Amino acid sequence: MFKKEKIKDLHYVVNGTITADALRTAADEILNEYGKKAKMPGFRPGHIPLSVLRQKFDASAYGEAIDKLMNADLNAYVADKKIRLAGTPAADVAKWERGQDANYTLEFDILPTLPAIDLEKFSVTKRVAELDMAEVEKSIENIRRSRSTAEKQDEKYKAANGDTAVIDFKGFIGKTAFDGGEAKKHHLILGSGAFIPGFEDQIIGHKTGDKFDVNVKFPKDYHAENLAGKAARFEVEIHEIRKHILPELNDEFAKSVGQETVAALRTHIEKILTDQYTDVSQSQMRNELLDILADKVKLDLPEILVTQELNMAKSEHDQKHAHCDDKCGDEHKWDDKKERKDAERRVKLGLILAEWGTQNKVEVTRDDLQNAVWAEASRYPDPKQVFEFYNKNQNALAMLRGMVFERKALDAMLAHVKQREKKVAANDLFQQK
DSSP: OEEEEEEETTEEEEEEEEOHHHHHHHHHHHHHHHHHHOOBTTBOTTOOOHHHHHHHHHHHHHHHHHHHHHHHHHHHHHHHHTOOBSSOOEEEEOSOOTTSOEEEEEEEEBOOOOOOOOGGGOEEEEEEEOOOHHHHHHHHHHHHHHTOEEEEOOTTOBOOTTOEEEEEEEEEETTEEEEEEEEEEEEEETTSOOSSTTTGGGTTTOBTTOEEEEEEEOOTTOSSTTTTTOEEEEEEEEEEEEEEEOOOOSHHHHHHTTOSSHHHHHHHHHHHHHHHHHHHHHHHHHHHHHHHHHHHOOOOOOHHHHHHHHHHHHHHHHHHTTTOOGGGOGGGSOOHHHHHHHHHHHHHHHHHHHHHHHHTTOOOOHHHHHHHHHHHHTTSSOHHHHHHHHHHOHHHHHHHHHHHHHHHHHHHHHTTSEEEEEEEOHHHHHHOO
16 A cells, blocks of 8 residues: 655645565466466466466566556555546656565546535526517528529529529639639529628629629638638639529428428428527526536646646647648637636536536436437538447547536536526527627
8 A cells, every 4th residue: 555645635646565475476366367378389278387477478467467556556545535536647666676565656636526516596597589480481481492493594694692603713812823712613502601701792693604803801710711811802704593493382392391281381490490599598508507617616626637628729729720820810829828728617617517417317318329419410411421430439429428418417407597587589599609
């Protein structure tokens, strides 16, 4: 067992000794296990003398014995102190020779004890919006548009919002063409918002055969940092304009999308939109409660977890900004102080939710996990690839399970928190962060 310990908050440094006799006994037990499977000339497996095994495997057996006995000491210490490790301990074995006692040091952080949280003292705002039936009609029109037929128009026809324009385009910053800014016979639905703001508007009113320039400015938060915030000119040529002819809205159409009547289709869409309103409102309450927990709950944090979180954030930042030059601006630079504060918040909230959820028997069921995978898969063109990814990647599945657990823990917490209902317009509900 440990002879000496140094404790500061959640950080422990402990020293221990393993006697030479204990090491020899443990090493011989490991050698005997080796002997059951080892193959050596002149001996049958399981019948190799211990003296022969020592000659060949003693060094590795001693190494395993030290690890095994250190871990046994650590497990006994953790159980006696009623503490939980926050990560893998760093082990250091002093200079040691066979036949001698082994002196070692273990350094580790432990998880904090969650203080009692009186959730009934907290309150959040439950934003409630009344569904505008115009949204239902808009959704029906979108479904009709998705099933529309595109008819090619003659050269006199002027492009209108909702039409598909088949275009060539080439983009320039100043006089220099930029990578990724060129395409041939691209099908662009006008009004879809697929291109940067202002581009599609300048196509409207033009006809087949027209060649013209489109002048726009990339948004400041554009994903390609070398283009963000810059003015650009696109040379455009229109090859075709296709007008979308929508199917008639009748019961036959409703049946084609899985509903018996137009009335049933409207009811179905109304439920979907209402559920979306509820989900958005619930998500906002979760975020508000997270802010409260981060501010009100006092909790010491294991440095090892903060460091791990910070390292992951730094890796993601460096990967995202790998091609960024000096012109990207200060907003893209790594800010140690801010990033550490954000990392500490994430670690703190993760510990709170994990501990509170465990104490209150929050569980992730098989259905919960399957629904989460389905929800993730629905965001991609080929859902099958998402299912295969999670089937093959257990670490990713474990991360998804953790996210579901935290969401369920938050929802369970919200059941104990005061909720102030506030009626808002639908636009305000969806714009609220």
